[in-house]
Amino acid sequence: MADEYALGFDALARPLRMAGEPHQVTLELSGDHSAEAELRRLVADHYQRFLPGQAPPQGSDLSEFVAGLPVEGA
Template sequence: MPTPTAPLILFDDDHYMYVLKDQAFAEAWWELPEEFTHGFDALARPLSMTGEPHGIHLFLTGEAPNEAELRRLVATHYDRHLRNQTPPQASALAEFVAALPREGG
């Protein structure tokens, strides 16, 4: 299976979104695998997480993108956590992902 395309967009069990610069950073940064609910790479391909606390691994679960689900989860994050802000409105996926706020520079 190919490597996920950076950045990675991960969601926790509180519907909070984290946009992490690449797979290595995400795997080092994410602490508890049980808090992970959804994840996507920059091409909107779904991710899964395995491992133990402070020792996780992310991998693609398929080649087919799910852009509609990614956009829906981003909108949910903004509705719950960034109420005074509007999610990116770009129609192109690359522009949409580029406009998401990043964790850890």
């Protein structure tokens, strides 16, 4: 459901939004600019709050950073 979605980014750190009807939701870019700093800040906050003692990815390149994020269910 679109109203259950808080915030997301694509692999280039561009912000995404959900659109559509319930159970027929699609992801769309909400801007062409990279929000890499915001993505990194949110990931660091998530690790601090929910994964204490673990360090977030430290890749200096965006692709390395994204590749270092955990995969859900893995």
